[in-house]
Amino acid sequence: YFEEISFEVVMDVYEMENSEGIILSMGGQLPNNIAMDLHRQQAKVLGTSPESIDSAENRFKFSRMLDRKGILQPRWKELTNLKSAIEFCEEVGYPCLVRPSYVLSGAAMNVAYSNQDLETYLNAASLVSKEHPVVISKFLTEAKEIDVDAVAADGEILCMAVSEHVENAGVHSGDATLVTPPQDLNNETLENIKRITRDLAALLDVTGPFN
Template sequence: SIIETEDRKLSAERINEIGEKVAPSEAVYSVEEALNAARRIGYPVMARAAFSLGGLGSGFADNEDELEILAEQALAHSSQLIIDKSLKGWKEVEYEVVRDAFDNCITVCNMENLDPLGIHTGESIVVAPSQTLNNREYNMLRTTALKVIRHFGVVGECNIQYALNPYSEEYYIIEVNARLSRSSALASKATGYPLAYVAAKLSLGVPLPSIRNSVTGVTTACFEPSLDYCVVKIPRWDLAKFIRVSKNIGSSMNFEVVMDIYELEHCEGIILSMGGQLPNNIAMDLHRQQAKVLGTSPESIDSAENRFKFSRMLDRKGILQPRWKELTNHESAMAFCEEVGFPCLVRPSYVLSGAAMNVAYSNQDLLTYLNAASLVSKEHPVVISKFLTEAKEIDVDAVAADGEILCMAVSEHVENAGVHSGDATLVTPPQDLNTETLENIKRIARDLASLLDVTG
């Protein structure tokens, strides 16, 4: 039965024996035979490789040149090629049928492809049960499905695909699969009927009426599910087939890749705020290329990320901060640290997870950390500021629109300042702040949101 269903020529002959129709077709074994068969059938034609999975080596040809290329490719995968009359544009309908060794036979589910014939079933949107078949068409194809599975002597599960003329009741049997397929998986999910389980039992010779439905545990498996709902299968690209391909937008995506996607997809804009530090690093590059950034503007992001610009902005606004200086050379950095006194904090700009941010307790520490910070933040300034020992660290997380804060949460670090936020233990609401300090913190947060015109 498997050979008769998979061998296209044998399958067509067996179907014709019971008066059912397959599309006019011929089995060929060479490119020359394929061209001759197409001349007899008439273009356009469909070429299908026998014993192939997922439509491998199949396609449509409108002329001899296209068929020649298609036949060469198909015959590389299979020794036999079927040339069919093209039925492109007809409805594609499928039935899932099960039969036991005692000739008990039911149709479990029927499905209709949203796409017309010509799009592979695995790549089509499929609806179960069918939505555009009338009762006469449904029962006509159901009766045919039962007749075909009995004629082939299939024991187990079988998938039958039809081409149905949308303007008449004319139909052809496209394919018979005496095995579980992707459509079988959909039918099982759509109906709740355990096709794989039942097919395995039938293969062992168990009669269909004696198999219990594993879902209900009470009813027999010899029933046709009745659906008062519909299920839609929408395919997705299986990127696992392709080496080094991923739809994930992650940290490995650089500025060039983001711009490629932006231009290819004709995006309305790019949201940077959801990606953490890495998208912020390319904000100004995107802005220079006239890419539309949604939310906080790239200039505001740069004013926050660039340590020099940020510290200068705080001074202009009168917001208190530890004494600071931009690194210009090692001598001036050492002079500043001696003036304000160690320890001092070395802070590079545009870094992730506090990379190369260190507390220096001596001139030797300072030189080591400045070199590391310069390597990490080559294009942006490194700022040195007085490190406040035994200081409490407070985080404020807020959502703002056009510079106005809509809601905020204040968190208190259990550890003193100097432990990176990602490594620290945080408590919210804060447990050790008085009301005046808390209000000051919230006021500063509102001022900063307004200064940077934050949206996000």
């Protein structure tokens, strides 16, 4: 079928073909966006469950999960209104990162350097992600960005590859230069990355590929 990936189209094909299940992990961002809609219609999803996908895609749920597990992350706050957002950014100090949920390739994700930037970016983020929370995080300047691609079964890692960005964090993966194996990480950092990846796979009970 050469059709758009939308909830309605996928359900039509699923019902017409009397499918055994739906695989969401092979189509980029769009399948993740319809995971919970499919779940509510009681469609059988193969691989990682829609609830786990939602826990990974929802910025608030994901950040809260990291806190519970003790996985370090920059200070963050869920957006409730502009006033509290400004207070948080002034408390932790600019720059801060505005992160909508359920978006592809960092859409509407921006680094704010002032209150004016923050207001502009929050308006854009709310348009992109009306039904999902926006999280604001302290942005770490001159940080190194690492990508991990892995495959798991029932929350247990089967294989993983760690890639290092040549550019500093902030350049999107689609535009960045990546090298694997990493050239500038010490063994302790590399082992921490692998441990966190294993922890996340277990917490989300991942079955299939994830990044």
